[in-house]
Amino acid sequence: MERTQIARVSVADQVAVILRQRILGGELRPGTPLQEVPLAASLGVSRNTMREATRILSLEGLLKRSIHRGIAVAQLSRKDVHEIYHVRRMLEIAAVLAARDRSPELLHDLRAALDQYEKSVRARDWVSAVSHDLLFHSLLIRFHGSKRLEAFHQKLLGELRMGMVLVDRRHDDPGMLIPVHRRLYQLLTAGKLKECATVLARHLDDSEARLAKVMDRHASAEAGQRPARGTSLRSPKVVAENLR
Amino acid sequence: MERTQIARVSVADQVAVILRQRILGGELRPGTPLQEVPLAASLGVSRNTMREATRILSLEGLLKRSIHRGIAVAQLSRKDVHEIYHVRRMLEIAAVLAARDRSPELLHDLRAALDQYEKSVRARDWVSAVSHDLLFHSLLIRFHGSKRLEAFHQKLLGELRMGMVLVDRRHDDPGMLIPVHRRLYQLLTAGKLKECATVLARHLDDSEARLAKVMDRHASAEAGQRPARGTSLRSPKVVAENLR
């Protein structure tokens, strides 16, 4: 029988999904302050429900709550990026090395992610390309056979993606990564796990370096435009000017 | 100046802390159904605040929410235990191997945890003993230098501890683990990381086996007392009988 999981999710969860999409999709950029009342109104839910949703996302690390000061989309520092890549290296390499018993379906999923990735790149759909790039890495984690690790890794990728939305795709070619991923897949199916691990390690190093570079460029460009202290969460003046 | 971080936590967070203590301390046993209204009333907070707290704990894995069906203290299966130990092995062993640059303060904290552990065992304070046993392992993770890994590991230990509260301490001697921990500490300070890692691996295997054994015994004992299906979350009959 087709076990179509009936949509049995609370409104708060759905709101969290929507906000997550907007953040990860780059619609809500890091640092953006959010106000409960307008946000709740814009989605047609109550303030309490919105608060539950923001609570979820703040525990995921996508939003940052400062008590009595408001909520803002989280911002990744270069230190955060380095930390996340350190953990990714450990988890993903260990996953590949643990891939002795690789199920056909998992390999099939990897293949599908790879194909979708290439397809998106050819179609110049960068958002979809990044998604399938990261999906490929998520699938690697499944070799561990641990739901908890999968969830944790997914959370890490979510945070990382927040840093990625900043990058200017005109100066960065996601298509470059196609051959590496394809190589990883081939080595994996061939059972050459150690070689696969070393390629993966280099791939992650390279990936981190590219992201760090683009973040540096972004940070220095930003420093010229904004005050050094960063924008405060509250800004009555702006509101007042909008009312005029 | 003394930067005493002023307690700046929301009520919901404090409620979460209290519930966490009760769950981890064994006061609220796995499977126990919780009702929002009485629980909120017992702590003197509103239902909304209590819902925020339960949301936090359910995301931590300590509570399990079934929509419209209520909340219950989560229950660990043997499969969960195995999974958690698999992840622990990976994280903790990697941490030890990464302990080339071991700071004196971290070593000092490890030493302190060790001492406290032994002290608690001598005082027959099992709850405190378990706490410091796990604290020792948490500190190991700090060699990674990653806040995110620390938080994740902490979450794993929290879940694990929920399984531990079931064990009957009369049939299990926590003091047995003292020499192993002491050995780990010695090897670590001596810089014999590889040897330390193998000892740690065996320690974790042993630890898992002991917990699995005691959980099996508990499960079979429970099966004789309760209906096979497990208790349902709602039970109006009981309430009605209490009112008579």
Place this chain on the structure above:
DNA sequence: ACGGTTCAATTGTTCACCACTTGACAGAGT
């Protein structure tokens, strides 16, 4: 014994309200 119906209990969600904190602003004092 079986299958459908009723119904009270509980959770999900909304709403209105108040307390408290924050940060901008204006005026006093130097």
Place this chain on the structure above:
DNA sequence: ACTCTGTCAAGTGGTGAACAATTGAACCGT
């Protein structure tokens, strides 16, 4: 001009009461 201080509006934290939706036990007729 500069700093300090009190004021004030905006916004979040938290409460309590209401209503809607769902569940599952009890009931009922066959």
